[in-house]
Amino acid sequence: MLRSATFAAIRKAKPAVGFKSAMLQASRGMASSETATIETATIELGPRAFEGYNIETPSTQGYNIETPSTQVTMSKADLLAIYRQMQTVRRLEMAADSSYKHKLVRGFCHLCTGQEAVPVGVESALTKDDAIITAYRCHGFTHERGASAFGILGELMGRKDGVSKGKGGSMHMYAPNFYGGNGIVGAQVPLGTGVAFAQKYRGEQACTVALYGDGAANQGQVFESYNMAKLWDLPVLFVCENNKYGMGTAAGRAAANTDYYTRGQYIPGIRVNGMDVLAVRQAIAYARKYAISGEGPLVLEMNTYRYGGHSMSDPGTTYRTREEIQHMRSTSDPITGFKHRLVDSEVATEDELKAIDKEAKRFIDAELAKAKAVPEPDARELWDDVYIRGTEVPYLRGRVPEETHYY
Numbered sequence: 162m163l164r165s166a167t168f169a170a171i172r173k174a175k176p177a178v179g180f181k182s183a184m185l186q187a188s189r190g191m192a193s194s195e196t197a198t199i200e201t202a203t204i205e206l207g208p209r210a211f212e213g214y215n216i217e218t219p220s221t222q223g224y225n226i227e228t229p230s231t232q233v234t235m236s237k238a239d240l241l242a243i244y245r246q247m248q249t250v251r252r253l254e255m256a257a258d259s260s261y262k263h264k265l266v267r268g269f270c271h272l273c274t275g276q277e278a279v280p281v282g283v284e285s286a287l288t289k290d291d292a293i294i295t296a297y298r299c300h301g302f303t304h305e306r307g308a309s310a311f312g313i314l315g316e317l318m319g320r321k322d323g324v325s326k327g328k329g330g331s332m333h334m335y336a337p338n339f340y341g342g343n344g345i346v347g348a349q350v351p352l353g354t355g356v357a358f359a360q361k362y363r364g365e366q367a368c369t370v371a372l373y374g375d376g377a378a379n380q381g382q383v384f385e386s387y388n389m390a391k392l393w394d395l396p397v398l399f400v401c402e403n404n405k406y407g408m409g410t411a412a413g414r415a416a417a418n419t420d421y422y423t424r425g426q427y428i429p430g431i432r433v434n435g436m437d438v439l440a441v442r443q444a445i446a447y448a449r450k451y452a453i454s455g456e457g458p459l460v461l462e463m464n465t466y467r468y469g470g471h472s473m474s475d476p477g478t479t480y481r482t483r484e485e486i487q488h489m490r491s492t493s494d495p496i497t498g499f500k501h502r503l504v505d506s507e508v509a510t511e512d513e514l515k516a517i518d519k520e521a522k523r524f525i526d527a528e529l530a531k532a533k534a535v536p537e538p539d540a541r542e543l544w545d546d547v548y549i550r551g552t553e554v555p556y557l558r559g560r561v562p563e564e565t566h567y568y
Contacts, residue, residue: 200237202508207231210440212422212432229431229447233439240508241517243285243438247277247496248521250301253310256529257300257317257331261473265533266317269344270331271298275468278495279402280305282441283370286449289338290365294353295372297332298402298467299342302372306339310528321538326546328538347373347380350399354386357397357458368396368452370445376407378421387425387458394457398448399425401462402435408471409480422462435463436493439502466493544568 210231254272261270273280280301283293295302303313308324316323317331324334332344340356343349353371360367373383378401390397401421405412412419422430433444441463448459466489470477477486503509544557544566553568 201234202237202240202506203232203234204439204502204506205232206434206437206440206443210434210437211444213430229443231443233443237508239285240503241513243281243442244496244499244503244509244514245517245521246281246284246305247438247499248518249310249524250277250281250304251496252521252525253300253304253313256310256314256525258469258473260314260318260529266331266473267319268330269297270317270473271471272469272473273298273301273467275489275494276402276404276435276465277301278438278441278499279372279435279463279465282438283372283400283445285438286442286445287370288367290367291449292338292340292353292356292360292367292369293372294340294349294356294369295342296346296349296374296377297342297344298374299332299334303334303336303339303342306336308334308336308339310525311531314529315532315535318532319537320532320535321542322532322535326538326542328543328546347377347382349373350377350380350383350386353399354390354395354397357390357395358393361393361395366453368398368449370398370400372400372402374407375401375403375405375412375419375421376410376415378403378424379416384424387428387460390458391425391428394455396452397458398445398452399428399458399460400445401460402465403462404465404467406467406471406480409475411480420462422460425458425460428458428460430460430462432462432464435465436495436498438495438499 208231211229251274254274257266257270257272258274260266276298284302284305287293289307293302293306300313300317303324304310312322312324313334315321316325316327316329316334319327319330321327323329324336329335329342332342334342340352341349343352350371350373353369357369357371360369371386377383383399386397387399389395390399401424403412403419403421407415418424420432422432424430431444431448434440444461448461451459467477468486468490469475500514503514504511547557548554556565556567558565
C-alpha cells in the first residue's frame with residue numbers, strides 16, 4: 162500500500178554547521194598519490210528539505226530506496242560557485258526584464274526570478290553527458306547548460322549572434338545536451354522521455370531531466386510518459402516546478418491532487434524545497450544515481466515561487482496579493498537564504514559575497530551592452546535552418562504566393 166513519509170533529518174542540528182579545512186585527495190588533474198588542502202563545509206538541510214512518496218518499503222513490492230541525506234559536504238569553491246551562478250541568473254533575468262520594458266525584447270518573455278535555485282541546483286548535480294529539457298521559462302537552464310549571457314540576451318532581442326541566431330526568442334533556446342525551451346505546454350515531457358530512451362538504448366551512463374510546471378501537470382501526455390518510462394525503466398527524472406500558479410490560476414483550483422510528487426503512482430516521488438539550492442542539488446544527485454542504476458524514473462516536485470507574472474505581459478497581482486509576493490521575497494528568497502547559510506557557517510564573509518554580487522552585475526551589464534551592439538539577422542536568412550541543409554523541400558510558402566521561397 163502506498164504511503165507518504167517525511168524524511169527525518171539525519172541529526173538535529175543548526176541549519177548550517179561548521180566550516181573546516183580538510184585534506185582531500187584531488188580528483189582532477191592530480192596523481193593518485195597527491196593530496197591538496199581543500200576547505201569544505203558540512204551543511205545540515207533540516208527535516209523539511211524533502212518529503213517522499215512510495216520511497217520506503219511498505220510491502221513486498223516496495224521500492225526499497227534509501228532517503229536522500231540531509232547533510233551536504235562541499236568545498237568552499239563549489240559553494241561560492243553556486244552562489245555566483247544564482248546571482249548571475251538573477252541579474253540575467255533582471256536585464257531581460259529591463260530590456261523588455263525598453264521594447265528591445267518583443268513577444269513572449271517568461272522570467273524565472275525567484276526560482277533560481279532550481280536551474281542552478283539541477284545543473285550542479287548533473288554531468289555534461291546528462292540532458293535537460295524544459296518549458297518556456299528557460300533562460301536560467303540555458304545559461305547553466307553553457308550558453309553565454311551574451312547569446313541569451315542577444316536571442317531575446319532577436320540579434321544574429323543569439324543562441325538561436327535571433328530566430329527563436331525567449332522560448333526556443335538551446336545548448337549542448339539542452340533541448341529547449343519549448344513553447345507548447347507539456348510537450349517537452351514526452352520528448353524528454355524519448356531522449357532518456359536513446360540514452361538507455363545506447364548504454365550511456367546518463368539521465369534526462371524533463372521539467373514542467375504545475376500548470377502542465379494535468380496533461381495526458383505527462384501520464385503517458387510516466388507509463389512508458391516505467392515500462393522500460395528509462396533514466397528520466399520528471400521534475401515538476403510547482404510555483405503555485407499556472408498562468409493566473411492557483412494550483413488548487415486546477416488540480417484535484419496538488420501533491421505532484423505522488424502523481425506517478427507506480428513511480429516513487431520526492432517533494433523538494435525548491436527555494437533551497439542545496440536541497441535541489443542533493444535531490445537531483447540522489448535521483449540521478451537511482452535512475453542510471455537501472456531502477457527507472459522518479460517524479461520530483463520542486464516547491465518554488467516566481468516573483469513576477471506568468472510572463473512580462475502579466476502584472477502578476479490580479480490573482481495574488483502584493484503582500485504574498487513580498488512575504489515570499491522576505492522569507493524564502495533562494496539567494497538571500499543561501500547567503501545567510503554561507504555566512505552563518507563561516508564559508509564566506511558578507512564582504513566576499515557582496516563582491517560576487519557586484520561582479521555578477523558588472524558581467525551581465527557588459528554582456529547586455531555587447532548584445533545590443535549586434536545587428537538583427539538579414540531578412541534573407543528567414544528561410545535558413547527550417548530544414549537541415551540538403552534535405553529541404555522544393556519550396557516554402559509565405560503569407561501570399563509572391564512570398565513563396567524556392568530552395
